[in-house]
Amino acid sequence: MKKVAIIGISGYSGLELLRLLHGHSEVTVVGVYGTSTVGEKLTALFPKLQGYAEYAGLTIKQFDAAEIMATADLVFFATPAGIAAIHAADFIHAEFPVIDLSGDFRLQDPSQYEKWYARPASHAQLLAKADYVLADFDTPKTAYISNPGCYATATLLSLAPLYKESLIQYDSVIVDAKSGLSGAGKKLTDSSHYVNANENVSMYKLNQHQHIPEIINKLMTWQEKTLPIQFSTSLIPVTRGIFVSTYAKLAADVSFEQVREAYEKTYRDSYFVTVCEQGHLPDLHHVVGTNVTAIGLGYNPLTNTLTVVTVIDNLVKGAAGQAIQNMNHFFNFDEKAGLDLLPIL
Amino acid sequence: MKKVAIIGISGYSGLELLRLLHGHSEVTVVGVYGTSTVGEKLTALFPKLQGYAEYAGLTIKQFDAAEIMATADLVFFATPAGIAAIHAADFIHAEFPVIDLSGDFRLQDPSQYEKWYARPASHAQLLAKADYVLADFDTPKTAYISNPGCYATATLLSLAPLYKESLIQYDSVIVDAKSGLSGAGKKLTDSSHYVNANENVSMYKLNQHQHIPEIINKLMTWQEKTLPIQFSTSLIPVTRGIFVSTYAKLAADVSFEQVREAYEKTYRDSYFVTVCEQGHLPDLHHVVGTNVTAIGLGYNPLTNTLTVVTVIDNLVKGAAGQAIQNMNHFFNFDEKAGLDLLPIL
Amino acid sequence: MKKVAIIGISGYSGLELLRLLHGHSEVTVVGVYGTSTVGEKLTALFPKLQGYAEYAGLTIKQFDAAEIMATADLVFFATPAGIAAIHAADFIHAEFPVIDLSGDFRLQDPSQYEKWYARPASHAQLLAKADYVLADFDTPKTAYISNPGCYATATLLSLAPLYKESLIQYDSVIVDAKSGLSGAGKKLTDSSHYVNANENVSMYKLNQHQHIPEIINKLMTWQEKTLPIQFSTSLIPVTRGIFVSTYAKLAADVSFEQVREAYEKTYRDSYFVTVCEQGHLPDLHHVVGTNVTAIGLGYNPLTNTLTVVTVIDNLVKGAAGQAIQNMNHFFNFDEKAGLDLLPIL
Amino acid sequence: MKKVAIIGISGYSGLELLRLLHGHSEVTVVGVYGTSTVGEKLTALFPKLQGYAEYAGLTIKQFDAAEIMATADLVFFATPAGIAAIHAADFIHAEFPVIDLSGDFRLQDPSQYEKWYARPASHAQLLAKADYVLADFDTPKTAYISNPGCYATATLLSLAPLYKESLIQYDSVIVDAKSGLSGAGKKLTDSSHYVNANENVSMYKLNQHQHIPEIINKLMTWQEKTLPIQFSTSLIPVTRGIFVSTYAKLAADVSFEQVREAYEKTYRDSYFVTVCEQGHLPDLHHVVGTNVTAIGLGYNPLTNTLTVVTVIDNLVKGAAGQAIQNMNHFFNFDEKAGLDLLPIL
Known part of the structure; x- marks a missing residue:
């Protein structure tokens, strides 16, 4: 039984880690850490945990790297941008296992981070120790695992076969991504106020x-001819779920059948990726509550345009679920441990 | 490993049974039965199951009691009213274990059933074989377990300590219950049409x-002074959840402290019932996705009125979850098997 | 053409006043006032007004009673609690027409206000100048019109015939009221954060x-035997609408037919109150976007309990619409001016 | 005062016509026609109209062209596809004014209609009498006005300046359109069942x-170089609103400034089209309840891609509102009559 700690328990990703790890037979949560909530009992912060005896004893603690390394086998950073950048150094120096759900170590070039995140980057030599691990393609190569962003995960899984197999015109890619409100986090903002978000859709940023550069960086590792992509994000009035519509023109002499085969081949051995049957496009209900990515394909011969519809649960595959999948790989657990879940209505 | 069959797989309760049993380590679903969907592959009916290899081989079969008894150890009826009334006889004669999520065997008096359900009742001698099992209070005494209704479950758990301990004036009870739309089932109706239900609340029936008589019957077993209660049901625009506001005047010389103690005592050993701390009332998020019933209490000395707020997930505690809890008791499994879940956002 | 000013334009009631007055042929909005938004153009605060030439010139101004009295014929306070208490004095001394949508002048007893609002009351002699005007029953007697609260309006219209005609047992009244999120205002709070409010119901306060005392005070004017009532408020996941379920036991020798006749008689000449036909209960869609109150009745002879279902749009009848109805009465306009609207889906 | 009749009163567009015409000072609804609801009183079909005396006398009548022409000055077809195709002939022969909200006369080539609508077209000589009138660009040239589709309206207004002014590469156009559920109509379907649509997004067709050909046909009238466009439609969980994200690559030597100027010039005199200020993109709340189209622009120099975000209320600008705007033009009323509305929360 491995012991883990969670930093940032009060946020949606932190709580989702707790929820999913509750069903993981190989792992126990031994410590939870926060900032504004330090000293509170976990059951006071989340009254809905009052009935669970195993959490009655947990109190939210002040971050303390030494304590974490002494008591746990791995730590999750489920923190807003900027926290891991400040606090990760001790873990990196000690080569202590970290899974960082934040964006702080996703971009290895400090100037790129500072441009897109508008805050100071961690040091280049620390950034270099982090491994960006897209769980359905990669296994961790270092102890510091940088977990991909929610939009980035959906977009990369949507595009991977096209880039790996050179199937499209790289200047034609349009990604129209929509996310539920949990993706906007727990912070109170005008755009996440119920009256503003309900019965509404809005495009932002x-x-x-900030997920654009990690997408491009990863695409570059698959396809050197990668060009900038057009990438839009909209808020939709649901709690969970990312729905990505991707459009691209097929390369010369590429048929839709080839494209379909490339998706099926690429994901044949991926337990958590489903390529829908011909003619079927997935909706959010396909994946809510699960670590699954579902992908559907369509083609318009009049415009030579491929449509790829990709859906994930932003809190599971887009955050805590992929983090656990990465942890499972890291500890050589069954990949499905804690994640073998059917979608919930 | 026990084998179970599900009749009525295409409905919400049937699918929820499948979802919860997916995480139950002691049980396998070996057969799924339907009516209008007979012959369809399960993954065709529910494309979101396409990625799950264990369900690839399941085809929806025509009901066949002999086959079920030959291949399974227990069967769930997750069917609309009227189906179990017709098809349960063979199981009852064979004393084959049944958990019936429908209302067909909840009322042992055929005339009462026919009055409230407006359809023919099963035979009185069959009805007499059924045991109405409220899982947090009862354990099955016969092989035919009649699973309580969703509203009835929330209402009975809300009222139990008051009736058992003679704490209230029995002519003063008002139950104002609200349910999400999944409680209205999969059948297409005007009231469950999105445009009608969204941004709306409506009181019905x-x-x-039809849950009123099972509530009264059960209350009578706890308290012979039971009188008719005032019971209202409203649809609220959420998918899952029942929220019950209950009001009652305290009996003479009963204090709010006594009431609180009665709740705490009654539910001290109930893993799936949480009595919230003083001053805290539960909301639907407390229980969504779980088998938990959460109860909060308030008292107004000016009106001598107790307010009890009780929440459940109608598809879990109000249907599939309680059915599994009853199955766990029946098979002497750990009560929590398949049901040890944290609430999901 | 009368000229009006709005104080508190940035809140939901202020904007709703603007929206409704836009369709009022006898009134022009000549000034809009705020606090944190002073100096902003109205179209900058509300980009959705950019296309309306008549608002291009409006800039949000600092409160200035003298200016308002010099430029307008009437002023609306659409402000949070505490603002009118501070700023109303000049208007009251000048007997300048005010319609105050806040709670500041609804309770004439300062100690009652301070108990329920937990903030300093205005002076007793100023409070005495205010007239609490429930528009479907009262016409303004003074220049300072205190507009009833949203819950109070729905509850009072729900109960009026019962109290006026002595039809019920006064110790048996239970009001279970539910409101959409716009009732919680524009302020960012945890309970109005989309992820918290969506797919949820919660009871609060x-x-x-704070609407309890104004309800009781008004009931007392109708019925001296009035006793405390049991009153609960819950948040439901809709933007607009209040749905009130009221329960009361009929007095001895009172029949349901008498009750129905009392409602029909009471509201026969009320354009904005609809008593639904026998057997029909209204839902929120009955009234959204209108100044209408719709009331449905049911009776349970087993419990001798009357159920009254009353719905209003909290921003119209519960705030801006009733304020305009009061203004129409004050200026002797057609009562329907600006308010002759069909419900919107 | 003109008199109008509505065919298809029971659908969302028919009821929306009634709602908007209620506020139109120059028009009275003198007859309402249906099919399955013939003989019902309007207030029985829509209990929420019970309080409105002007509708108490209206009973839904069987279609009768002669009666309509004898009693009204204009008729609206607010009917599903196929009804106007059958019933319009008498009106066309008599040159009686018709505004047809259905798709039946939008395509003048019968074979094109039959391909996209999968049902028999009206006769070619009748189709030739119909005029497709996009209200912000066109005024009616004949008595038979074919009102554009909801998606088509939003898309055409989104693209007009680009095609009229030759600003883009015509093979690069991607339209990702999302609609609320009222666009799917009143018919009960799986995709419009609350539980299926809530907390979900799905792409369809x-x-x-079937709006694709009317879009292309209209674009061709503006720009002979028009090529097929990529056009997707998704359902989003809101009642009202269409949100269209459009992407296109700018033509050689065209700057974003030129594009912005083209939009501002094109819509300078259009009361019902708002081009948002630089940096602002509209959301659905910008237009809900109004006849306004709001358009926002963005440009990505890395991909040379223009993003156009266009929002409308599908029931107003996308159906009943544009129909009234067309009627206002036809009768030489003020264009804003009945449509001068602020957005509703």
Whole structure:
């Protein structure tokens, strides 16, 4: 039985880690850490945990790297941007296992981070120790695992076969991504106020979303001809779920059948990726509550345009679930441990 | 490993049974049965199951009691009213274990059933073989377990300590219950059409809800002074959840402290019932996705009125979860098997 | 053409006043006032007004009673609690027409206000100048019109015939009221955060809601035997609408037919109150976007309990619409001016 | 005062016509026609109209062209596909004014209609009498006005300046359109069942939506170089609203400034089209309840891609509102009559 700690328990990703790890037979949560909630009992912060005896004893603690390393086998950073950048150094120096759900170590070039996140980056030599691990493609190569962003995960899984197999025109890619409100986090903002978000859709951070560079960096590792992509994000009035519509023109002499085969081949051995049957496009209900990515394909011969519809649960595959999948790989657990879940209505 | 079959797989309760049993380590689903969907592959009916290899081989079969008894150890009826009434006889004669999520065997008096359900009742001698099992209070005494209704479960757990301990004036009880739309089932109706239900609340079946008699019957077993209660049901625009506000005047010389102690005592050993701390009332998020019933209490000395707020997930505690809890008791499994879940956002 | 000013334009009631007055042929909005938004153009605060030429010139101004009295014929306070208490004095001394949508002048006893609002009351002699005007029953007697609260309006219209005609047992009244999120205002709070409010229902301020005293005070004017009532408020996941379920035991020798006749008689000449036909209960869609109150009735002879279901749009009848109805009465306009609207889906 | 009749009163567009015409000072609804609801009183079909005396006398009548022409000055077809195709002939022969909200006369080539609508077209000589009138660009040239589709309206207004002014590469256009559930109509379907639509997004009719040909036909009138466009439609969990994200690559030597100027010039005199200020993108709340189209622009120099975000209320601008705007033009009323509305929360 491995012991883990969670930093950032009060946020949605932290709580989702706790929820999923509750069903993981190989792992126990031994410590939870926060900032504004330090000293509170976990059951006071989340009254809905009052009935669970195993959490009655947990109190939210002040971050303490030495304590974590002394009591746990791995730590999750489920923190807003900027926290891991400050606090990760001790773990990295000690080569203590970290899974970082934040964006702080996703970009290895400090100037790129500072441009897109508008805050100071961690040191380049620390950034270099982190491994960006897209769990359905990669296994961890170092102890510091940088967990991909929610939009980035959906977009990369949507595009991977196209880039790996050179199937499209790289200047034609349009990604129209929509996310539920839990993706906007727990912080109170005008755009996440119920009256503003309900019965509404809004596009935000046009051409400025911080997941763009991690997407491009990863695509480059698959396809050197990668060009900038057009990437938009909209808020939709649901709690959970990312729905990505991707459009691209097929390369010369590439048929839709080839494309379909490439998706099926790429994901044949991926337990958590489902390529839908011909003619079927997935909806959010396909994946809510699960670590699954579901992908559907369509093609318009009049415009030579491929449509790829990809859905994930932003809190599971887009955050805590992929983090646990990465942990499972890291500890050589069954990949499905804690994640073998059917979608919930 | 026990083998179970599900009749009525295409409905919400049937699918929820499948979802919860997916995480139950002692049980396998070996057969799924339907009516209008007979012959379809389960993954065709529910494309979201396409990625789960264990369900690839399941095809929805025509009901066949002999086959079920030959291949399974227990069967769930997750069917609309009227189906179990017709098809349960063979199981009852064979004393084969059945958990019936429908209302067909909840009322042992055929005339009472026919009055409230407006359809023919099963035979009185068959009805007499069924045991109405409220899982947090009862353990099965016969092989035919009649699973309580969703509203009835929330209401009975809300009222139990008051009736058992003679704490209230029995002519003063008002139950204002609200349910999400999954409680209205999969059948297409005007009231479950999105545009009608969204941004709306409506009260329905005033004084005519078919869960009223099972509530009264059960209350009578706890308290012979039971009188008719006022019971209202409203639809609220959420998918899952029942929220019950209960009001009652305290009996003479009964204090709020006594009431609180009665709740705490009654539910001290109930893993799935949480009595919230003083001053805290539960909301639906407390229980969504879990088998938990959460209860909060308030008292107004000016009106001598107790307010009890009780929440459940109608598809879990109100249907599939309680059915599994009853199955766990029946098979002497750990009560929590398959049901040890944290609430999901 | 009368000229009006709005104080508190940035809140939901202020904007709703603007929206409704836009369709009022006898009134022009000549000034808009705020606090944190002073100096902003109205179209900058609300980009959705950019296309409306008549608002292009409006800039949000600092409160200035003298200016308002010099430029307008009437002023609306659409402000949070505490603002009118501070700023109303000049208007009252000048007997300048005010319609105050806040709670500041609804309770004429300062100590009652301070108990329920937990903030300093205005002076008793100023409070005495205010007239609490429930628009479907009262016409303004002074220049300072205190507009009833949203819950109070729905509850009072729900109960009026019962109290006026002595039809019920006064110790048996239970009001279970539910409101959409716009009732919680524009302020960012945990309970109005989308992820918290969506797919949820929660009861709040149990026995402590500040509308309780204005309800009781008004009931007392109708019925001297009035006793405390049991009053609960819950948040439901809709933007607009209040749904009130009221329960009461009929007095001895009172029949349901008498009750129905009392409602029909009471509201026969009320354009904005609809008593639904026998057997029909209203839902929120009945009234959204209108100034209408719709009331449905049911009776349970087993419990001798009357159920009254009353719905209003909290921003119209519960705030801006009733304020305009009061203004129409004050200025002797057609009562329907600006308010002759069909419900919107 | 003109008199109008509505065919298809029971559908969402028919009821929305009634709602908007209620506020139109120059028009009275003198007859309402249906099919399955013939003989019902309007207030029985819509209990929420019970309080409105002006509708108490209206009973839903069987279609009768002669009666309509004898009693009204204009008729609206607010009917599903196929009804106007059958019933319009008499009106066309008599040159009686019709505004047809259905798709039956939008495509003048019968074979094109039959391909996209999968049902028999009206006769070619009748189709030739119909005029497709996009209200912000066109005024009616004949008595038979074919009102554009909801998606088509939003898409055409989104693209007009680009095609009229030759600003883009015509093979690069991607339209990702999302609609609320009222766009799916009143018919009960699985996809409009609350539990299925709530907390979900789904793409449908990929490359097969019947609004595609009317879009292309209209674009061709503006720009002969028009090529097929990529057009997707998704359902989003809101009642009202269409949100269209459009992407296109700018033509050689065209700057974003030129594009912005083209939009501002094109819509300078359009009361019902708002081009948002630089940096602002509209959301659905910008237009809900109004006849306004709001358009926002963004540009990505890395991909040379223009993003156009366009929002409308599908029931107003996308149906009943544009129909009234067309009627206002036809009768030479003020264009804003009945449509001068602020957005509703």
